[in-house]
Amino acid sequence: MTVLKQLPKGAGRGVAFVVLVLALALAFALAEPRFLTHASLSGIARHMAANGLAALGLTFVVIVRKFDLSIAGVAAFTGMSMGAVIAAGYPLWLAIVVGIMLGAAIGGLSGFAISKAGFPDIVTTIAIGSVCAGMAFLYTGGRSIFQNFFQSGITDLNDARFLGISVSLWFLLLTYGIAWLVMHRTRTGLAFYATGENPTAAHFSGIATRKFIGSAYVICAIFTVLAVLLILAESGNAETNKGANLMMPAYAGVFLGAAIMGGTSVISTFAGILLITMLLDGFSLMGVPYYYSDGVVSLILLLGVIAFSDTIRTWAGGFKLFTSKTKRTGSVSGGQA
Amino acid sequence: MTMIYSTNSFHKDRSRPLAARVAKVTIDLWLAATLVILTLAISSMRPQLLDVSNIAALLKTFSIMVTMVLGLTWVIAAGKIDVSFMQIAALSNMICASLAGYGWGWAILASLGVGLVVGLVNGWLVAFLRLPSLIVTISVAGICASAAAALGKGTVIRIADVGPVGWLLNTTLWGAVPVVAIPVLAVGALAWYMQERLAIGRYIYAMAQNEAAVRGVGVPVGRLTMLLFGLSGLSSAIAGVLLAANLSSGQPMIGGPYLINGLTVVLLGAMMVRIGKPNILGTMTATLFLGVLFSGAALLGLPDYQRQIIQGVLLALGLGVAAVASRHHGANKRGH
Numbered sequence: 001m002t003v004l005k006q007l008p009k010g011a012g013r014g015v016a017f018v019v020l021v022l023a024l025a026l027a028f029a030l031a032e033p034r035f036l037t038h039a040s041l042s043g044i045a046r047h048m049a050a051n052g053l054a055a056l057g058l059t060f061v062v063i064v065r066k067f068d069l070s071i072a073g074v075a076a077f078t079g080m081s082m083g084a085v086i087a088a089g090y091p092l093w094l095a096i097v098v099g100i101m102l103g104a105a106i107g108g109l110s111g112f113a114i115s116k117a118g119f120p121d122i123v124t125t126i127a128i129g130s131v132c133a134g135m136a137f138l139y140t141g142g143r144s145i146f147q148n149f150f151q152s153g154i155t156d157l158n159d160a161r162f163l164g165i166s167v168s169l170w171f172l173l174l175t176y177g178i179a180w181l182v183m184h185r186t187r188t189g190l191a192f193y194a195t196g197e198n199p200t201a202a203h204f205s206g207i208a209t210r211k212f213i214g215s216a217y218v219i220c221a222i223f224t225v226l227a228v229l230l231i232l233a234e235s236g237n238a239e240t241n242k243g244a245n246l247m248m249p250a251y252a253g254v255f256l257g258a259a260i261m262g263g264t265s266v267i268s269t270f271a272g273i274l275l276i277t278m279l280l281d282g283f284s285l286m287g288v289p290y291y292y293s294d295g296v297v298s299l300i301l302l303l304g305v306i307a308f309s310d311t312i313r314t315w316a317g318g319f320k321l322f323t324s325k326t327k328r329t330g331s332v333s334g335g336q337a
Numbered sequence: 338m339t340m341i342y343s344t345n346s347f348h349k350d351r352s353r354p355l356a357a358r359v360a361k362v363t364i365d366l367w368l369a370a371t372l373v374i375l376t377l378a379i380s381s382m383r384p385q386l387l388d389v390s391n392i393a394a395l396l397k398t399f400s401i402m403v404t405m406v407l408g409l410t411w412v413i414a415a416g417k418i419d420v421s422f423m424q425i426a427a428l429s430n431m432i433c434a435s436l437a438g439y440g441w442g443w444a445i446l447a448s449l450g451v452g453l454v455v456g457l458v459n460g461w462l463v464a465f466l467r468l469p470s471l472i473v474t475i476s477v478a479g480i481c482a483s484a485a486a487a488l489g490k491g492t493v494i495r496i497a498d499v500g501p502v503g504w505l506l507n508t509t510l511w512g513a514v515p516v517v518a519i520p521v522l523a524v525g526a527l528a529w530y531m532q533e534r535l536a537i538g539r540y541i542y543a544m545a546q547n548e549a550a551v552r553g554v555g556v557p558v559g560r561l562t563m564l565l566f567g568l569s570g571l572s573s574a575i576a577g578v579l580l581a582a583n584l585s586s587g588q589p590m591i592g593g594p595y596l597i598n599g600l601t602v603v604l605l606g607a608m609m610v611r612i613g614k615p616n617i618l619g620t621m622t623a624t625l626f627l628g629v630l631f632s633g634a635a636l637l638g639l640p641d642y643q644r645q646i647i648q649g650v651l652l653a654l655g656l657g658v659a660a661v662a663s664r665h666h667g668a669n670k671r672g673h
Binding site: 136142292293297306 | 418420462466467468471472473475476477478479480482483484486487490491589596597600601604640641642643644645646648649650652653656657660
């Protein structure tokens with residue numbers, strides 16, 4: 001035990017996570033040999049890029065102890081908007097700029113309503129998500145948009161590679177790196193955490209808590225736009241249901257990661273989304289029917305949150321690996337409504 | 338902390354002058370007044386709205402919707418959230434459809450039993466493992482949706498004979514009132530009585546304000562939470578059975594649209610009678626309001642997505658009124 005004590009805090013959890021990933025990879029490789037082929041692994045990398053971006057945005061909202069249920073609606077509307085800009089013959093960069101601006105505006109609206117006007121977060125984001133999901137039909141009445149997609153170069157985002165790894169994964173690693181620096185090495189990141197832990201204390205410490213809550217929603221919406229951009233690039237068209245499959249993996253990634261790592265952070269989200277994407281892709285490779293995938297993700301999320309909840313960990317109190325006394329352990333179960 | 342709805346404090350003051358009491362009644366019942374105005378406005382453009390057959394159809398969807406959200410109203414009133422109710426309905430809908438061939442009694446029993454158990458599990462996880470209600474119910478919703486789709490291998494299950502439940506839905510009194518509306522209204526009245534006159538109603542609203550204080554005075558908050566989630570599961574399961582008979586089939590994807598519909602009626606309903614607090618009478622009025630609005634929109638030829646936008650805006654509007662009202666009362670100072 002003396003050797004264990006000299007390891008940095010959370011090392012046990014890190015080891016547990018790596019063991020979990022390796023065990024999962026081994027199980028899938030045994031059940032379906034194609035799992036470890038290049039095509040399958042690069043598919044996982046691409047799907048992880050889209051899921052990971054949405055989950056990273058959600059991480060900011062969860063860190064300030066709020067929820068955002070507008071992810072699917074925002075993804076549908078901004079995805080169709082970007083598709084419409086591309087179909088009208090404008091260049092790709094303009095479509096991305098338009099998408100990000102729209103996302104920032106919607107996120108700003110949610111953030112303003114929740115932080116400044118005092119609207120309740122869950123229902124407000126459901127309402128805004130519903131309006132956005134309806135507005136996604138404005139351009140074509142629900143038909144798919146695919147004109148100009150190949151000429152615009154959007155599919156290169158999916159196909160291009162750098163050092164043998166797809167560009168979208170590099171982009172994901174870059175954004176996670178930046179987010180990690182901001183959240184865990186600057187005062188800004190500390191202010192986000194302080195806002196979530198205790199808004200009153202944060203307020204009296206001179207932190208503009210409302211500004212941080214509002215900007216968490218803006219960041220979440222912008223990352224959702226980037227995630228749906230990668231989905232459009234992969235499929236080569238824009239449809240109104242493109243964002244529907246972003247929400248559950250994002251929630252599962254954030255909360256499963258937080259449960260394993262003992263707190264919400266950029267790294268925990270990365271860990272969670274890696275596990276969830278491996279599971280989803282592994283199951284679809286094994287030919288599990290599509291309607292099971294959401295259920296499996298939900299079940300794993302639920303089991304993860306239960307297994308690592310405070311109550312269960314108190315019951316299993318003797319087991320040192322999972323009872324670290326770090327400050328942020330409460331955040332999974334602490335966001336009680 | 339996560340708020341489900343804005344809270345405020347209000348006092349019943351019987352010594353106020355008549356004018357003030359009239360003003361209070363006006364504020365309390367503005368949604369009902371809007372409902373009357375909306376009905377008149379739409380029926381002046383499309384008289385078919387008030388046709389006997391259209392009223393019967395309206396009341397049928399009203400009954401199903403009210404059943405669906407009866408339990409949800411109290412869950413939200415107690416400061417929790419349940420986003421699994423529509424998928425519990427979908428699961429019960431599919432169970433009912435797959436067992437209807439073996440006799441409706443068993444089908445109903447199994448559907449309602451599963452709904453109740455899923456609701457109780459939700460409540461247990463929230464109350465005794467202290468997990469956030471959104472995370473619990475979002476996962477349970479995913480599991481129920483998957484189970485519902487798996488029952489029919491991803492497709493619809495047809496029902497040959499809609500049985501006694503079909504009789505409830507399709508028989509009308511005087512051509513305008515489906516039989517099912519009568520028990521639904523009776524249950525609504527009973528729930529209103531429980532909420533307004535019995536101790537349980539006080540506890541529900543007190544839980545939203547300060548759960549620790551309610552626990553401190555000796556109320557078994559954990560068991561009450563389980564009961565509320567159980568009721569929500571049971572009532573949405575009943576709605577699932579009604580839907581199975583109404584559509585003569587089990588539809589695995591039926592849950593989706595009811596999430597936003599259900600939350601809209603509960604929170605729009607919270608804009609009347611007990612301003613800022615979900616309540617049964619408000620939920621029923623709002624359900625009728627939404628029914629008339631949608632029926633009118635269909636008669637006027639608005640496409641589906643425009644209705645969705647209108648509904649989202651309505652929900653946001655209701656939230657806005659609640660936020661302004663609670664600020665006006667000055668009781669919503671949490672978190673800042």
